[in-house]
Amino acid sequence: MFSIAVVLNVLVVGAWALEARQSPNATADQTSLTLAASQVQSALASTGIGPNITSDPGTVASLTSTNNFINWCETQNAPITNGKQQAGCNPTIMGMMIAFNKLPSAKFQYPKNLDTLPASQPFTIQVAINNLQTGNFVNAQTNFFAAPSQVNSDGIQIGHSHIVIESVESLTSTSATDPTKFILFQALNNPANGNNILSVNVTHGLSPGVYRAGTVNTASNHQPILASVAQHGLINDVIYFTVTQNGKPNGAGRSLVHPSVSSSLALVTSILALSAAQLLL
Secondary structure (H helix, E strand, O other): OOOHHHHHHHHHHHHHHHHHOOOOOHHHHOOOOOOOHHHOOHHHHOOOOOOOOOOOOOOOOOOOOOOOOOOHHHHOOOOEOOOOOOOOEOOOOOEOOEOHHHOOEEEEEEOOOOOEEEOOOOEEEEEEEEOEEOOOOOOOOOOOOOOOEOEOOOOOEEEEEEEEEEEEOOOOOOOOOOOOOOOEEEEEOOOOOOOOEEEEEEOOOOOOEEEEEEEOOEEOOOOEOOEOOOOOOOOOOEEEEEEEOOOOOOOOOOOOOOHHHHHHHHHHHHHHHHHHHHHHO
């Protein structure tokens, strides 16, 4: 005797399989200039706002389409990107959305957050990577954002990562940075090693200063990772570090602790010291 839960699970899985299975015309459709009926997303015809639709306060109406926006770029008075790194409109579909439990993530192994490095000395950046089939990158000059995001047979994103280093005013700076200004941008094109570590050599080191470094995990065609849910943890990692002449902290990134926090810590320390003294009386 099967339980209701088992029966429902079988029905759900079966329905998903029917929806997800490849169309018998899938191969031929890849050269067709007509949108296949099986690919029309009916939800795209709705603005997402209405008397019977739940939405957060302030939600704006979505653009709508009954043909998957296949010719939307015609309305934008802008060139299609056509595989180039240029501003414009990209008609290429987004592709595979990554399952919540298979989203990529990264963590710097070296440098570590708040490390201090010696100036003008070569060093190797190391990043631990998870849920990314690394070492896959297309020609960024001819095929940039020019194919759908893909996953492997295990549902893992196929792609590669990058490292970017920017100069910042201090470790406590609150100024927004300028994305057009960076010290280093390096693609990590090789596959990760057996320990899932990606690395890149900074051959000439860095000048004295305060820096932040971040990962940029992408699909093979360099587009950002497409998460299948809105709420998720960070897919990339960011660290802040300083560089000094001798590789020792010298206050260049001072104000590591906010003054109000420092005052509170000093007060707590004084209270603890007084309490300890009273216990000894």
